[in-house]
Amino acid sequence: MKLFRAGDLVVLAAAAALVGASWAALWSGGGPAEFAVVTAPAAAAQTLPLDADTVTEVAGRLGPSTLEVRDGRVRFTDSPCVGRLCVHSGWLDRSGQVAACLPNGVVVEVGGGRREFDAVSH
């Protein structure tokens, strides 16, 4: 008995094609950030342009989180959570970076152009 039968090779080819398609569909390269997408529990996702310096308050489950945009970067400056992991994530300036305040339900993801990172965690 051989280790591989004819059908196995067909399945392997189909599986490789499927995995290749998942790369093509879900993967994207990197580059500088152009905009930030803010997801909050109460409202629809909101896009913040990064070319103007702003300070934005986003309502979360616990209260308002403050986002600051400056020099094409975005960061959490305050959030009503314990630990402030989102604030300690610092500035997001590369496409694909994400900072999240999970207790407050606020997620900021920067996007645009070629993405260098899939996701960045600290």
Place this chain on the structure above:
Amino acid sequence: MPSATERVAPTGAGRDRLIAGFAALAIAIHVLEAALPSPLPGVKPGLANVITVVVLLRWGWGIAAWVAGLRVLAGSLLVGTFLSPTFILSAGGAIAALAALWLAQRLFGRWLGAPGYSVCAALAHMGAQVLLAWQLFIPHPALLKLAPFLLTAALVFGIVSGVIAAIVLQKLAGPEPARP
């Protein structure tokens, strides 16, 4: 269409002993694997898959489903993840893998060997887990971007465990084995 290597499964107590023996083997592999460090969360070799595929090809889908189900249940009790998110992902993956195996055997059983079944099961397992994790636990699109990595790992490990299963089946295919 059952495969050429399949034997008639015993009934009654013989069937129970067969299931218990293979389930014990699968649980041992499951627990050993849980102790291995993983380079990426969610990536495991999935060697217990070898047992499922061997049992499927030798004793049929019914016994394979019992063995896989018992492995998920008893394995989670031993590792301490019973009813935790890990368990839900594990059970969802196992159900998807068994469904894929059933479908593959029904449709293409005549042409498939262990590697084909193993790859089907591995991809179904990983696909279901990613979708479940995304739907239930982390509903953020960033999780889906991990999917290509995870599916590639599933493909590689599926091939590896399929080849192992084929070798085991080859060794078993000799003379009629002693009944457990």
